[in-house]
Amino acid sequence: MQVAKKTPDPLGDYPGPATEVRLELYRAMRRARVLEKRAYDLFLQNLVKGTSHLALGQEAIAAGFATAMRAGDYTFCTYRGHAHTLLRGASMSATLGELMGRSNGLLGGKGGSMHLTSVEHNAMGSYAIVGAHLPVAAGAAWSAQYRGSGQVSVCFFGDGTTNIGAFHEALNLAAVWCLPVVFVCENNHYMEYTAIESVTAVKRPAADRAASYGLDAVVIDGNDVEQVYALALQALDRARNGGGPALVEAETYRHGGHSRADPAKYRPAQEVTQWLARDPVDAYRARLLADGISEASLAGIDEAAAQEIDDATEQSASAPVPSLDLITRDLWNDGGSAWRN
Amino acid sequence: MAELTYRAAVAAAMAQEMSHDQNVVFLGEDVAAAEGVFKTSAGLLADFGPARVRDCPISEQAILGAAMGAAMTGLRPVAEIMFSDFVATCWDLIANQIAKTRYMTNGQISLPLVIKTANGGGLRFGAQHSQSIENWAMAIPGLKVVAPSSPADMKGLLAAAIRDPDPVVVCEHKALLAAKGEVPDGEHVDNLGEARILRTGSDLTLVALAAMVPKAVAAAEQLSADGISCTVVDVRSLVPLDTQTIMNAVRQTGRMITVEENPRLCGWGAEVASLVAEELFEDLDGAIIRVTTPHVPLPAADVLEDATIPSVQRIVDAARKASAY
Numbered sequence: 001m002q003v004a005k006k007t008p009d010p011l012g013d014y015p016g017p018a019t020e021v022r023l024e025l026y027r028a029m030r031r032a033r034v035l036e037k038r039a040y041d042l043f044l045q046n047l048v049k050g051t052s053h054l055a056l057g058q059e060a061i062a063a064g065f066a067t068a069m070r071a072g073d074y075t076f077c078t079y080r081g082h083a084h085t086l087l088r089g090a091s092m093s094a095t096l097g098e099l100m101g102r103s104n105g106l107l108g109g110k111g112g113s114m115h116l117t118s119v120e121h122n123a124m125g126s127y128a129i130v131g132a133h134l135p136v137a138a139g140a141a142w143s144a145q146y147r148g149s150g151q152v153s154v155c156f157f158g159d160g161t162t163n164i165g166a167f168h169e170a171l172n173l174a175a176v177w178c179l180p181v182v183f184v185c186e187n188n189h190y191m192e193y194t195a196i197e198s199v200t201a202v203k204r205p206a207a208d209r210a211a212s213y214g215l216d217a218v219v220i221d222g223n224d225v226e227q228v229y230a231l232a233l234q235a236l237d238r239a240r241n242g243g244g245p246a247l248v249e250a251e252t253y254r255h256g257g258h259s260r261a262d263p264a265k266y267r268p269a270q271e272v273t274q275w276l277a278r279d280p281v282d283a284y285r286a287r288l289l290a291d292g293i294s295e296a297s298l299a300g301i302d303e304a305a306a307q308e309i310d311d312a313t314e315q316s317a318s319a320p321v322p323s324l325d326l327i328t329r330d331l332w333n334d335g336g337s338a339w340r341n
Numbered sequence: 342m343a344e345l346t347y348r349a350a351v352a353a354a355m356a357q358e359m360s361h362d363q364n365v366v367f368l369g370e371d372v373a374a375a376e377g378v379f380k381t382s383a384g385l386l387a388d389f390g391p392a393r394v395r396d397c398p399i400s401e402q403a404i405l406g407a408a409m410g411a412a413m414t415g416l417r418p419v420a421e422i423m424f425s426d427f428v429a430t431c432w433d434l435i436a437n438q439i440a441k442t443r444y445m446t447n448g449q450i451s452l453p454l455v456i457k458t459a460n461g462g463g464l465r466f467g468a469q470h471s472q473s474i475e476n477w478a479m480a481i482p483g484l485k486v487v488a489p490s491s492p493a494d495m496k497g498l499l500a501a502a503i504r505d506p507d508p509v510v511v512c513e514h515k516a517l518l519a520a521k522g523e524v525p526d527g528e529h530v531d532n533l534g535e536a537r538i539l540r541t542g543s544d545l546t547l548v549a550l551a552a553m554v555p556k557a558v559a560a561a562e563q564l565s566a567d568g569i570s571c572t573v574v575d576v577r578s579l580v581p582l583d584t585q586t587i588m589n590a591v592r593q594t595g596r597m598i599t600v601e602e603n604p605r606l607c608g609w610g611a612e613v614a615s616l617v618a619e620e621l622f623e624d625l626d627g628a629i630i631r632v633t634t635p636h637v638p639l640p641a642a643d644v645l646e647d648a649t650i651p652s653v654q655r656i657v658d659a660a661r662k663a664s665a666y
Contacts, residue, residue: 074414076410106447107445107446107447107449108447110444110445110446110447111445111446111447115445115446117445117446117449117450118449119446119449119450124410124413124414124450125442125446125450127438129433129437129438131402132402132406132433132434132437132438133406133438134406135400135402135403135404135405135406135407135409135410135434136406136407136409136410136413136434136438137406137410138403138406138407138410139406139407139408139409139410139411139412139413139414139418140410140411140413140414141410142407142410142411143410143411143414143415143416144414146366146392146393146411146416147415147416153410165402166402166403166406166433169398169400169401169402169403169406170402170403170406172398172400172403173397173398173400173403173407176398177395326447329447329448330443330444330447330448331443331444331482331483332443332483332506332507333443333451333453333506333507334506335448337444337482338581339482339580339581339582340581340582340583340584340616341534341581341582341583341584341585
């Protein structure tokens, strides 16, 4: 396990976020944590069906970026995108309702766990074919550049994505066109069931490719939410001001397997233990306490998140199942799906 | 009316729509400075500048991904895939992403974008630069598909595709690029989903698409001399499919032949034949016949390619067979 221990040099003398931002970062991680835990529990009760890819252990990356982004910025994420979508502003109940296949879901039940989207919050979709959304995120950045809107596109993906063609095509185009897009590789060290290092020619799957596209190699501790937040602010600001794309490799670890079906027995016990001890939520809580933030204020956040997920569960469980007329709706912009007259 | 080539009609449609809407942007390989490998974007860079007419690397996934991301955030991109065969390198973007996103997001995301691509055989380019891929696109829910057969339709249907709020695949037939025809003056925007009757007869309906349309018309002329009177329907738009125009024609003639450039299996004509068989069974006077390319890749040598793609003679032979029932 090799993790960058300190904030990268470009951050210089960055003093760290103000207390209210620190509490916001903690709240974001806690909310993502309760959502993912509840998704797991509901799966065991067969109330969440199909599959789900949980971000337990990886919450700091979504939390750090979402807190640093402006409302108009775009998020593109993967099938492991519950936290990213929630933290851009989607409601807990609409997020959970989609996992549960209920009519209150973000997508009315048509998308499911792997496609969470909330356009009103500029969460522009969760993409379930590895790599596909990197060029799409570049396209949204191109649009922002063309319109002169000052928006930045942020694209989250896993380490496995760095070996698919779309990753390289997107990075090259983004660099050549100097697009305002931040590519964030969440390196959890496993592409599905296989150690990334065993199938990748370079040690750092994202950062070691950065030079190919004229970009800086940036590796951060993805379990340190303040480091993520600081780096996000910097990369967003640079992109917003015409500095072009960034590629960030954030090191982290999945607490569980790739998906519902995966017990993750391929991981060495010692490695798992080591990373569990670096749980981003617990670690940050301890750090905030050590820095003098009161137990009461943190407990208040914890309790609010627990109440929020309980309410969301109840609302979703009691929401109607989707109406069957949805099946033929919204293929086309006219709301229907007719292909003939 | 001015006479334009099919290739000039492509550029005319692009120029018309880029003038009409600042949000129309164009990207692809060799489309800007080189004006397109088939010269279908002549003048666009000069008229609209490099911010709107963009040369891309050989990165089809990046091209279509960029178009998709731009379309969902307020632009109306037109993405060119140089040869339609190359859609296989970015089929994920087309079939999984662009086609499905509106549906999966319960209508949250609209994708007003066009994928235009040089399609079809006849230029001796061999099996990887000559395919007819309109059936691939037609098979995916969420894509509209047009394949114009004349300069006027090229301009009007491409313009309509650009104004359409949904993703549209526009197949530009390579064998028609030099064909000339009258194109309406001024702004010309056609309608997707409308077939056109090019000739009306009483014995047989020939239903054709793109480069097969002029062959069907030529066959109808020959057959007329033999006393077989043909209606010719130019399908123009596979999705939406104008089944009413096709069926009304077949009701009048009782017989139908589809003329398809694609390999035999799962061509668009199979869908049309199925619909006609199911809904017009009582009106049919004989078997439906499909004229297609044999179920092989297209060979390169001129004699081989010409003998593989449906010819006027093959259409005439099929028509005689159909009329003999």
